[in-house]
Every structure is written in structure tokens, then in C-alpha cells.
Amino acid sequence: MKKVFLIDDEMIIRKGIANGIDWKEEGFEYCGDAPDGEVALPLIEQCKPDIVITDIKMPFMDGLQISRILREKMPSVKIIILSGHDEFEYAREAIRIRVTEYCLKPLSASDLLHTLHKVSAQIDKEQIQERKYNDLKTKALQNLSISKDKFLIDLCDGVYSTSDAIKHASELGIDIIASYYFIVIIESKQLRSIDTDWIKEGYTCLTFWKNTKEKVFIFQGTSLDQLEQAATNIRKKMQSREESICFGIGKIENRIQGISLSYAEAQEEKSYARIIYKYNKQATGDDLQSKKELHHSFNRKELIQFLKFGNIGQIKEFSKSYSSYLQTSTIHSPLLYYYFLMDFTITITHFIKEMDNDSGDVLGQIKDKEMRASWIREYQEVITYMEEVLSIVIGSRDQTNSKYGTIIQKTKEYILENFADPKLSLQTSAAKVNVSASYLSHMFSNETGQTLTEFLTNTRIERAKELLKTTNDKTYEIAYKVGYSDSHYFCHSFKKVTGMTTKAFKNSGEIIPIK
Known part of the structure; x- marks a missing residue:
């Protein structure tokens, strides 16, 4: 039901129009009237009519003046002008203001109703068109969102060359050109209900959902120091959060082609984190607190990098560096040593399984070492255990380089x-x-x-x-x-x-x- 508001300085005309039409029967609601535009304006803003009928010649604010204001403030309102002045200048100005109908007085009730129904039909038609447009726009935006996500997924999967990535990004309105990049991936079964916007605050970042429980952030920056600081801050905050979130952070790359490498490294770190999380999940009370402190004390990614690229001569130095928390901690308990070595051993075992199908012999040797981990009581014994296990892995890796x-x-x-x-x-x-x-x-x-x-x-x-x-x-x-x-x-x-x-x-x- 369309709302109608009337403006006319003659009371007799206002009463005649208000009482001379069965508004409800005709499908309209008569929502008010006023003697001039100045009085009408606040009333119109309050009742929000669909159609305004206004005389042209009125004191204080005439019909053309109120029409200009309404056209600016409420562009969807349809305006019907009633004029006793059959002059070209009035009509031309009404057209310029985009008045919907221009009617000459005297006007009968049936003529006015005919005009109102005509304007009402126009409103209905425009609303249908607007709904269709909005539906198409919504669908287009959804398709664009899908296309953007598909592009970002393919970008992380290494599908595109640099020039092709830039070309497709430009077509989708995505700015991927930057000096440096790195990837953050977070995973949780409850991820949709967890606030993750804080991760990208203050940084240029592209995001997409890989699936319902995994979200990916592509960080961009002009400064290596800036992104290194960002990665460090994110890691610290993620480790201190209470939610059960597994995450991975890839290394900083300086080329678009490096995005897929950073993504692969972030996925790799996340998969290790998931293994460790499952192991730690059984802990309660003091055990849980000890594991939390230990978990926050080192970067597992360092161990993975060493397993890939370290050499025999660096094992002793790496073992001391990686386990330095145990030496500086105020807690020196066999339980803490055991948790550390289990984390260390599980990470290495997972690495070996991923790197080599024919790994039974190496895993068997590590299993033998693992059997005595629970008997370790001194920090030096931790170092010895680490050196022995790393020597097995690095030695095996070097032997298989020919593979x-x-x-x-x-x-x-x-x-x-x-x-x-x-x-x-x-x-x-x-x-x-x-x-x-x-x-x-x-x-x-x-x-x-x-x-x-x-x-x-x-x-x-x-x-x-x-x-x-x-x-x-x-x-x-x-x-x-x-x-x-x-x-x-x-x-x-x-x-x-x-x-x-x-x-x-x-x-x-x-x-x-x-x-």
C-alpha cells in the first residue's frame, strides 16, 4: 500500500482531496498534509511517503523548491505537481527536477486517482527492476567472490606464472604486487566462531577460506623488517591464545612465485602442529601448564629447516640452541625434559615419513632411542639424545641425496x-x-x-x-x-x-x- 502526502496552501483543497477518495479501497494510505513546503518537510521525513502531491504556488516554500529538496534527500519519492499556471517555464523546471507527473487544476477526484494509479504502477515496475538488479548484483558479487577465492587458491598452489598471476589479479580487481609476501594458515573445527580479524590488523593482507575449518592469509609489504615483525607478533599471539587452533607461518618471499612456496611451508608447519596438538591434548593440570610453557619456548619450524638443510657438523650447535629454554628455565624436571624430547621426536618422525617412503630402518633406530627418553634426568643427557637422533636423520638424508x-x-x-x-x-x-x-x-x-x-x-x-x-x-x-x-x-x-x-x-x- 503506497503512502501519499499532500501539500497545498488552500485548506479546502486539502480537505477535499483527503475526504474525497476512499484511500484504503484504492490501495493507498493518506499519511498527512501541510500548507507549504517548509511545514511539510519534517512531516515527510517522519512518515516517508511513496508519493507527494504538491501545489506549485505556495507561501514560504513553494512546490518547486520542496521538489528540489525531496529529489536530493529522498530520490525514490514520486512527485505529482498540481498547477493552476499553464506556463511553459513552470513545466520546464518541473521536468528538470524530474517531477513524475505535472497536472493542471482544476483536477477531479477520478483524474487524480488515475494519475495516482499510474504512478503506483511505475513504482511497482521500478521495485521489480530494482529487485532483479539487486539479485543480479548479489549473484555477480558471489561469483566474483568465488572467482577471487579460486584465484587465490590457485596462486597458493603454484598454478600461475608471475605475469599470468598479475593479469588475472588485475581482472579480478586484486592488487597482488608487493615487495615481500608470506603466508599464515590457521585451522580449527570451530574457526567460523573464532575472531581472526586481529591477525591482519595494520597490514595489507588478502584472505580466503580453503575450507570450513581452514583460513589463509597472504601478507604483503614493502619492508622485510615490517613483515618479519608481523610474523613474529602473529606467532607469539597465536601461541598465547586459549582456543584450540593449529597454525603455520611460511617464510617471507620477495617474488609472486614465492607465494606458493611460503604457502607450502605454512601448510607443512601446520601439519606438524596438528600432530603435536593431538599428542598434547591428553594433558591436564600441571602437565598441561608445563606443556604450554614448553610449546611457547621454541619455534618448531627451526627444527624442520635444520632437518632439510643442516649438516652433521652443525648438530652440536643446533642442539644447544634449540633446547636453550631447558637450560635457562627455572624448572628443571624430568617431566619437562620428557615433554620436550617427545615433541622433538614426534616432529622428526613426521618429517621422515613425509620425506621418504623407505624409512623403516631410520624410524626403527629412532624408536630405540626414544625408549630411553623417559629415563633422562639431566640437561646434558637431553643434548646427547638430540645429537644421536639428529645424526641418524641427517646421515640418512645425506645418503639418500642421490634419490x-x-x-x-x-x-x-x-x-x-x-x-x-x-x-x-x-x-x-x-x-x-x-x-x-x-x-x-x-x-x-x-x-x-x-x-x-x-x-x-x-x-x-x-x-x-x-x-x-x-x-x-x-x-x-x-x-x-x-x-x-x-x-x-x-x-x-x-x-x-x-x-x-x-x-x-x-x-x-x-x-x-x-x-
Whole structure:
């Protein structure tokens, strides 16, 4: 039911219109009237009518003046002007103000009703159009949000080259260009009900939900010191929170391509944290407090990095550094030593299982050492235990360095067999050869001189070149066959790699050898 408000300086006209129409029967609500625009304005703001009927010539504030104000303050209100002045200037000004209807007096009740119904129908039509527009806008925003999340997920998975990442980010209105980046991942079954906005306060940060219990933050900055401080602060705050949250923080990278590496490292740290959390979850009372203090005293990520890249000669120094909390702590109890060594051993065991399928012998040796951990009473015994376990792991790792070639070869074979899969990425390749994504990324780059993403792109483009020369397939069909779900993206990548468009290449004289 549309609300109607009347403005006219003649009381007899106001009463005549107010009483001469069965408003409810006609589908309207007569919500008030006033003798001039000045008196009418606060009443209109209060009752918020859909339609305002106003005379032109009135004292204090006339119809055109109130119409200008209403058009600015309440643009959706429809205005019907009643005028006894059949003059061009009045009509022209009414049009300029975008008055809905301009009627000449005298006006019968039936004529006014006809005009009101006409305006009411216009309101209904506009409301329907507005709802459709809002629905489309909402859907578009939802699709854009999905597209943005999909892009950020693919970016973290290492799907894009630098130029392609910048191009797609620009199309989605995302600014990904920065001097430095690092990733934070948090995970909890109750994550939707936990406040996580504090993590990004004061920093430039892109966020997305990987799933219902995992949220990812891509931090950006112009200063290495700034992001190092951010990572340190986040780690301290996360460790001091009471909620059961597992988290991982990747190292700071200075290239867009490094985002996927930082993401892989953050995922890796989070997976270790989850293992330790399950172990610690059984603790209660004093045990729990001891574990909390110990958990906050060191950065497990340091241990993982040492397991990957440390050497035999650094074991003694690392053991002292990593366990320094035990030496400086006011608590010197066998229980604290035991918790520390269990955390240390579980982290190493998880690392070995991720790094090497054929790890039974090494795990057996560590298990033998672990059996005597509960008997350790002195700090020096802790150091000895650490040195012995690390010597086993680092020694085994060094002996298997020759496996790099085998792992790289298996990775290349997997890519050559599955490049047509649009979902193929660093993560899926790492899972196939049973190593972590960060480990494979580091190894692949060192051994081949190119990133895994670059190798995958080149493989796809080489196959596309063959298809362009040997088939009559359309461009979008070839794009699909070589692993691109977006033909425009395929054409962009093809030109970037070859320096030619697909059409120009097809018509060129370059010969593709038949394999």
C-alpha cells in the first residue's frame, strides 16, 4: 500500500482531496498534509511517503523548491505537481527536477486517482527492476567472490606464472604486487566462531577460506623488517591464545612465485602442529601448564629447516640452541625434559615419513632411542639424545641425496602423463611422489634450473604446438586437451612462451617432429 502526502496552501483543497477518495479501497494510505513546503518537510521525513502531491504556488516554500529538496534527500519519492499556471517555464523546471507527473487544476477526484494509479504502477515496475538488479548484483558479487577465492587458491598452489598471476589479479580487481609476501594458515573445527580479524590488523593482507575449518592469509609489504615483525607478533599471539587452533607461518618471499612456496611451508608447519596438538591434548593440570610453557619456548619450524638443510657438523650447535629454554628455565624436571624430547621426536618422525617412503630402518633406530627418553634426568643427557637422533636423520638424508634424481624423474614422468589435468599443480605432484610441496619445489628448482610450474607450462605448450600443426582442432579444443579450462588464458600463455599467437604459429613454417 503506497503512502501519499499532500501539500497545498488552500485548506479546502486539502480537505477535499483527503475526504474525497476512499484511500484504503484504492490501495493507498493518506499519511498527512501541510500548507507549504517548509511545514511539510519534517512531516515527510517522519512518515516517508511513496508519493507527494504538491501545489506549485505556495507561501514560504513553494512546490518547486520542496521538489528540489525531496529529489536530493529522498530520490525514490514520486512527485505529482498540481498547477493552476499553464506556463511553459513552470513545466520546464518541473521536468528538470524530474517531477513524475505535472497536472493542471482544476483536477477531479477520478483524474487524480488515475494519475495516482499510474504512478503506483511505475513504482511497482521500478521495485521489480530494482529487485532483479539487486539479485543480479548479489549473484555477480558471489561469483566474483568465488572467482577471487579460486584465484587465490590457485596462486597458493603454484598454478600461475608471475605475469599470468598479475593479469588475472588485475581482472579480478586484486592488487597482488608487493615487495615481500608470506603466508599464515590457521585451522580449527570451530574457526567460523573464532575472531581472526586481529591477525591482519595494520597490514595489507588478502584472505580466503580453503575450507570450513581452514583460513589463509597472504601478507604483503614493502619492508622485510615490517613483515618479519608481523610474523613474529602473529606467532607469539597465536601461541598465547586459549582456543584450540593449529597454525603455520611460511617464510617471507620477495617474488609472486614465492607465494606458493611460503604457502607450502605454512601448510607443512601446520601439519606438524596438528600432530603435536593431538599428542598434547591428553594433558591436564600441571602437565598441561608445563606443556604450554614448553610449546611457547621454541619455534618448531627451526627444527624442520635444520632437518632439510643442516649438516652433521652443525648438530652440536643446533642442539644447544634449540633446547636453550631447558637450560635457562627455572624448572628443571624430568617431566619437562620428557615433554620436550617427545615433541622433538614426534616432529622428526613426521618429517621422515613425509620425506621418504623407505624409512623403516631410520624410524626403527629412532624408536630405540626414544625408549630411553623417559629415563633422562639431566640437561646434558637431553643434548646427547638430540645429537644421536639428529645424526641418524641427517646421515640418512645425506645418503639418500642421490634419490633426488629419481624423485625429479618421477615428478617429470607424472607431469608428462597428466599435464591435460587442469588441477595438476605443485601440491598434487608432491603428493604423487610422497614428499612435501616445499621440499619438492626446492629440489626441483635446484636440480632443473626452473620451477615446477614453468616445466608444466612448457610441457603443455609443446603439446599444443604439436596439435596446432597436426590437427584441425579449434583453439579452445586444444586448450582443453593440454590442461587449460580457459582458452583466453591458454592463448595468453602460448604467446608468452612462443612469442606468437596460436593462429600465427599454425600458419608458420615451423616443423614439429612426430614423436
